[in-house]
Amino acid sequence: MTAMTATLTSGKGGVGKTTATANIGVALAAQGLRTVCLDADIGLRNLDVVMGLENRIVYDLVDVIEGRCKLRQALIKDKRLNDLYLLPAAQTRDKTAVSPQDMIRLVDELRAEFDWVLIDSPAGIERGFRNAIAPADMVLIVTNPEVSAVRDADRIIGLVEAEEKGPAKLIVNRMKPEMVRRGEMLGTDDILEVLAIELVGIVPEDETIVVASNQGSPAALDPRSRAGRAFRQIAQRLTGEQVPFDELEAKDGFFGRLSRLVKSGGEA
């Protein structure tokens, strides 16, 4: 096989790149696709924590690149899914330990054994970002419905285009339909009007994500998690399936609408 390589990046920190990488990785592997998640955030690794594999790390990406171990030795098999692997970042080094050429060589080696390589990019637009996108066949931009995150996403899309890795695809993370309806948050349409790239997923804000990340058990494994469902749909869209977008507004159903009516009635 020869893997598709997708890099998740955002410019701004804290928008959910690592969470998205872990969850999409889980969702792809759950479809029976051999998937490896590669943490390119050297010096600030945490994909291993979110995937719950921290205690199994022996070797890391820098060890592989500097020839201290074989690639196979550094790959950590997921404890739940047979087709999911993690290549952790080094904790003690920084981004300059790796060059874009190193990343391309490394990923070329992984391509032979996997269906998907997902790369979790560090925040920022410097060396770490260039390392992360150098081997990419596809770039997924993660953003939040906030003006600052969208501005950074726009900048990143421009850089991705300049590196001839475009057109990038968009994941909007942590959407709160309630706030959009009240006009207090950017809606998907507002974001797409600026960024003008293909949308592959809208992930609702969901407390199950926080619990799942803390427990190292990605929400995509939880059939009841709404965010997990959105990540599973993203994985399906990445593999070429046509999946309609969920109507996020409908989530609270009849009783939710009723209680809002009662509340607004009370205020009037």
Added chain:
Amino acid sequence: MDSSLEIKGTGDGLLAVLPAGEWPESVEALLHAIDLRADFFRGAQLTLQVGEAEARAGELGRLRDALASREVHLRAVRGEHPATQEAAANLGLLVQPRTPEPAVEAEAEASPHALEGEECLFVQRTLRSGHKVHFPGHVVVLGDVNPGAEIVAGGNVIVWGRLRGTVHAGASGQDTARVCALDLAPTQLRIGAHIAVSPDRRGKPRPETALIRDGQLVAEPWSIEGRR
């Protein structure tokens, strides 16, 4: 091999004039020259004059990275080829159409079809946050200018799309310059020495022209009658 590669000091740092010929060889010659005198070049601001060579964004990007690894900062690209100018603009580099200093020579180089004072940079894409286009003539954008993008033009700026970024027309002091856009809502607009910010959105976007009228920077809706 690198006999025709020239490196000169200018007011803005160093100017490297690439020899005519194949891009990879020219680049090889440049990097070789820099490696020979690594101490001299360390920390330099470099302007690259590529003549008529066509450099794609990937090639320019790789050269920028190769220079960066030698601690040389690529700040601007001078080249006549439109693809080169666009690639440089995409990478956020300054774009200079041709050697500005020897005016006589520049004129001689100009295409016989160009009208005097009508040099124009055509940008056929959306300018995103962080993109900067600096050009001594007019700038035409077929696409949007997003918030965080910047255009500085000696002449007029025409945007066939939404203008949300920062634009300075008539940057060398011409108050006669204009800025036209299908949806004129820049973060900040400058014409000559005048500065304005967009009023808050008022209804449906419409094509407008910004210009200086009676010493005021004003935006006027486009209309057939209003044309001059």
